[in-house]
Amino acid sequence: MNRKAMVLPAMVGLLTSVLAGCGDADGAGSDGDSIVVGSNDLIEATDGAPAPLDPAQAYDVGAWSLMHNVFQTLLRMPRSGNQPVPDAARTCGFQDKQSEQFRCTLRTGLTFANGNALTAQDVVFSFQRTQAINYKNGPLSLTSNIDKVEAAGELEVVFHLKSPDATFPHKLATPAAALLDSEDYAKDKLRSGFDVTGSGPYTLRTETRDRRLTKAVFTKNPKYQGAVEVRNSKVELKFFAEAKDMQKALDKGDVSTVNRTLAPEQVVRLRDTNQSDVKLTESSGQEIRYLAFNTDDSSVRSKAVRQAMAQLVDRQALTRDVYRRTTVPLYSLVPTGTSAHTNSFYNSYGEPSVSKAKKILRDADITTPVEVTLSYSSEHYGTVTTKEFQALRQQLNDSGLFKAKIQDVPWGTYRPAAAEGKYAVYGMGWYPDFPDPDNYVAPFFGPGNFLNSPYRNSTIENVLIPRTRQQGQRTLAVRDFQHVQNVVADEVPVLPLWQGKQYVATRDGITGAEWSVDDAGKLRLWELGRGVKD
Structure with a gap:
């Protein structure tokens, strides 16, 4: 029997807000109650880089922002603070004074969004796969110090490092350490295109044109078990070729939140215009x-x-x-x-x-x-x-x-x-x-x-x-x-x-802007919500 056929259920600096903008719409967008976020990140599949959302290839903030919301990692950075906390793991820690052996115990009953169980073998597979693919411009350097990773039962994973590394827990909290379904991903080649299978806070549906991502729809994953509280049911990420087009969409209310990337003149305009429909949140x-x-x-x-x-x-x-x-x-x-x-x-x-x-x-x-x-x-x-x-x-x-x-x-x-x-x-x-x-x-x-x-x-x-x-x-x-x-x-x-x-512009009624981007520039879409309009 397939071992996964049956599954039991189971940054922030000083912030400054200035009001600006115009328009009457609430940014609900084309997906009903979804919160619509604008971005002009370029995420594309090319012949040399065919898998922009594959953890073995992706190593840029735009792609990682998407992956951070879809894939689960053993550890995750908290809302505030600089020490990782358990996510897919229940506990993690070094087993020696030299910081060369690191052990994690998984939560019980973890599943991927497709219903397959997430076990210690999947964790081992995920790290061995990145090493086997060895993509030249990818994030392999973050995990290259792993000498061996092994499963000690269904829920125990042990990492043996080549040399001491006190930063290893932080590396386990990055999308380079995303956990993959060993029955859904090939062990030695990239997954071309934009399809993903994860166990994170959201599932993902994508739309593309000319091998470039034009829309990403994040739907709350009911199977997710982890460290974050999801404050919305759906987020739609729309991609714009030009910052000025994204600004127009914000003004009209076609998008309700904008983070990447506001041009300097747009930031100045939002910061210096005293109107009431759009709030600009600034942080270090x-x-x-x-x-x-x-x-x-x-x-x-x-x-x-x-x-x-x-x-x-x-x-x-x-x-x-x-x-x-x-x-x-x-x-x-x-x-x-x-x-x-x-x-x-x-x-x-x-x-x-x-x-x-x-x-x-x-x-x-x-x-x-x-x-x-x-x-x-x-x-x-x-x-x-x-x-x-x-x-x-x-x-x-x-x-x-x-x-x-x-x-x-x-x-x-x-x-x-x-x-x-x-x-x-x-x-x-x-x-x-x-x-x-x-x-x-x-x-x-x-x-x-x-x-x-x-x-x-x-x-x-x-x-x-x-x-x-x-x-x-x-x-x-x-x-x-x-x-x-x-x-x-x-x-x-x-x-x-x-x-x-860092700047986040939000239309009136959107909450969580101050937490929606971490220190590394990655989106925390789960922090966005709808509150009472001012």
């Missing part, structure tokens, strides 16, 4: 934006060239003139509000200075102007990115030390080309997988790093990162994380630019 954010360098490329191979760029970039001008103060300058890979943050780039370079940049290049015998191309993808990061890179080009060229060009590349081409080392300097963004400084450091360094960067630093890879992961008391790792940040400022394999804030 952990998104960062940076320039990445292919340190094997001849134009930026010299550390002096990268240091000169770090000396010239005016972050204050970017955040003021391009982003209208909806972002803040960032002087480290580790953002403010995260433990161990230090302003390493400001400490090294201070204010922008042409004379200091000239001296750096002269001392290294670099002939000027240095020709360099800055690449970016406005399709993925928004049209304001073009203005940002135009400003960066001007800052470099106005110094007389660089002859910079820029190029805008479609995302489907951009991401794999960057990973293949085809761009000398290119813009990237990062939302944290989990709230720990490790996640702003470890993914960027060593073999198999997120950027596929050729840059290597043995001190960071072999000493500092391993040592920080041995510290269960994270305050004891602060000095080593600060050391990493200082090395990065000196060698400039990446150049931090700015840190984002």
